[in-house]
Amino acid sequence: EMCIRDSGSFALESAMDELAEQLGIDPLEMRLRNYATFVPNTGKPWSAKHLDECYRIGAEQFGWSERPAKTRATVDGDWLVGTGMATATYSASRGQTSIKVRLHPDGTASVSGTAADLGTGQYTVFAILAADGLGIPVERIRPELGDSTSPTAANAGGSGSTSTNGPAVQVAAKAVQAELITLATTSPRSPFYGKEVSYRDGSVSSGGLTMSFGTLLTKCDVGGVEAVGTSPRLTDPEHGYRAFGAHFCEVQVHRLTGEPRVTRWLSVCDAGTIVNAKAARSQIQGAVVMGIGQALLEATEVDHATARFSNANLASYLVPVHADIPRIDVRFVEHPDPLISGLGAKGIGELGIVGVAGAIANAVHHATGVRVRDLPITLEKLL
Incomplete structure (x- = not known):
């Protein structure tokens, strides 16, 4: 599953943006042109997939069309401003x-x-x-x-x-x-x-x-x-079952100190029937917070003399606090999946974090022109 949630997705979504830049194509357009209407490795149909709707709703609500193509094109005082996006996907299942x-x-x-x-x-x-x-x-x-x-x-x-x-x-x-x-x-x-x-x-x-x-x-x-x-447990080898989503974000990077911060966020998710909209929105918001920590703050440090972690505590292992998190807007495209069950609901517990680090890395690159390939994206890597 994307090499444990978001880590593999970070590499994949970064590579997608790099390819789009080399081809001179907008990153969102790149994903729409390569939209998989069938399961890529088997050719089988999806049980239900509305990722393209997530892309389009997200782009419209976020104002993606106003995004300049060039990097380092938007400045707000001492802050370089960039926007990025990435895809979220996670397997959907039904057990006994x-x-x-x-x-x-x-x-x-x-x-x-x-x-x-x-x-x-x-x-x-x-x-x-x-x-x-x-x-x-x-x-x-x-x-x-x-x-x-x-x-x-x-x-x-x-x-x-x-x-x-x-x-x-x-x-x-x-x-x-x-x-x-x-x-x-x-x-x-x-x-x-x-x-x-x-x-x-x-x-x-x-x-x-x-x-x-x-x-x-x-x-x-x-x-x-x-x-x-x-x-009963879902056993259907003829279809692919996944939940999908799209993340859009804005970041600012201080041009003198290299400090990165996330200033705007929108997630649009396709997870079938949403039984409890308030709880579902909270699940995605929490996942985005975790992803921001992964992208910008969280890293273990090893003491090479003792071979032990030297920051195994909340004093030196950094996690996001309220001041690090912008308003997180979450939308759902509610299309029940008729094949997964009569309820039509897919899980969202792990969907939200996939693509978060990739979207932030892509936005940081758009703001600074610097492509960071290892997490977290700290100011030292941007100076």
Whole structure:
């Protein structure tokens, strides 16, 4: 995967810009002319790909058409100004998982699995999808993760939590409706006993009678009904599955000190259905922050006398702080991937960092005319 997220992408995206410069082609135009409508190494079709839309939306929103072709062409006081862009891509997958949804007499529902939320937003995703599947407010959903008595769900890794667990939540929500209907029509305590019933928006109906599932469970004197939804591992050798994106950035480099800083950022991502836009945007923003650290600040120093790292602490190993980070604008082109699942969602946990260092390196080159081929891009390399 791009030689561990962004490192390989840094080399590839830098080389793309170098080639574009030698050919006298705009870097974005270079990528559009070589746009891969099929998987390059197999010739097979993509399950879904809208990277060209990311390019065009990003270019329009960022103002790419105003970018001068020559390097060192824009100056703001003592700062040389440059812009750069790069492509993001990461594999999309769907693993094996099982999720349980249970309806309770108090009118709430719980959704559970052994999945973990490490800040990746699974609690919220589970709640949103269960609420949507049951037709009830999300406030009435209780997500319960990490309990070993729950069905075995996908772990947090490989950018596959939502794309794997999400479809199973949908299946479980539909299955528990069937269990509720069975209870309603077969329990002697039920006012719907022996009748044709339907479920909609948290209630069971027949003729002129409508009753919430909480009330029905209470009347039937049961502690609840539950169902487990499963989703199998994706095995489709006939298509390529990936998420895509495009990063656009502006940097300034001080002409006397060589200090580089990022002053503007836009990421446009194609990751299928976005279940929770706020959390998804935060995932990409966090990845960009990490990428800025990789590009400009983070490096290990080795004490050659002891063969130990000499900066294994936050006092001397530099990471980005608020003052290092500009406003990070994130957009999504929401086109569900119909082949990865009925939900159509792809993972974004690792997509965002791919291409960040490359975009910054390309922008630094545009500002200064200096091509830096090893990270981080420090002022010593620009003087």
